[in-house]
Amino acid sequence: MSRPYRFAMIGTGFFAQNHLHAWAQIPGVELVATCDIDATKAQSAALQFGGRAYTDARELLANEQLDFVDIATTPPTHRMMVELAAEFGVAAICQKPLAWEMADARAMVDAMAAKNLPFMVHENFRFQSPMRRIKQLIDDGVIGRPFFGRMSFRTAHDVYAAQAWLVESERMIIVDVAVHLFDLARFFIGEPQTIFTSALRVNPRIKGEDVATVLMHMPEATCIVDASYETRSDRNTYPQTFVTIEGTQGKITLGPNYHLQVVSGAGVIDENLVIPDHGWTSEPWNAIQDSVVNVQRQWVACLKSGVLPECSGAETLGLLDITLGAYESLATGQVYAVGSSL
């Protein structure tokens, strides 16, 4: 048997806990080190999951023999971390959004490509089991050709309690959650040609936008992406994404609590999807936590086979162009021509 892939977890804050739990169940990997500028967080992760704790990523990379790093720091540090990985000849998987600016993202992709190193973005919503199921139904032609979509994430859950950095971030719900919805739109329907954004700040306590609606025009389809952190509702469905896809021969709806309805030539089929349980996963996070396992499985399979991961760094430049383009549309009040920043 070949030796396990040696890796380090860089950034051991809120979401990294899901990464750490998921890695612990992935065969063929070994956590060698953890790193966080907050020493307590790095140490407590190392204590629970293994490896040596660092507060400085450069020191970590200089000291340890690694095959890859998993980066879950906040976005402004992503470029620095990926370039560091490239400098030390180590593959990298990095949390979304890849960067704040296209130039940074391109520099990251170029740095990894120059050393021929695998590089994936942790774009996990498409890896949620219900989303894989929807994609399969579309690819099987069950609803014909999709001509309309809606990806919706609306909640009043206090996201700031666990992620304080969102309060200060000038860019907020579009980089935090709409980015995932854009990715789902591309995954299910295809690349948009233009997008138009309407967005607001409802909560006066924060700096960025907390409500956003983006209209995406594909060559033969329209998709609405809508996200809100200020939506009061009779039931708390956080952190679920609702999906509607209308096709020439049917319709797919993913509603509350992963209720899937498929209308097709075969009639109407209703199903309550069961999210795989990994022991450490729990409601309401289970579908997101399960998606982290699925991302990591794909990453390891790609390392083994040499095949490019679905959300490679280079592929994700297109997603970042849409995400940054959504802000440009907001700033100019104009439609953004997708691809303009590429």
Ligand SMILES: NC(=O)c1ccc[n+]([C@@H]2O[C@H](COP(=O)([O-])OP(=O)(O)OC[C@H]3O[C@@H](n4cnc5c(N)ncnc54)[C@H](O)[C@@H]3O)[C@@H](O)[C@H]2O)c1
């Ligand atoms: N894919 C998802 O579903 C999902 C969900 C939540 C967050 N995220 C992403 O995960 C990333 C982290 O978000 P979070 O909410 O967990 O933030 P967080 O603040 O809880 O965690 C980030 C950690 O990085 C550490 N850090 C910052 N700079 C560092 C540096 N230079 N060296 C080492 N450590 C450093 C911080 O001390 C902190 O512990 C973001 O990119 C965010 O968008 C993704």
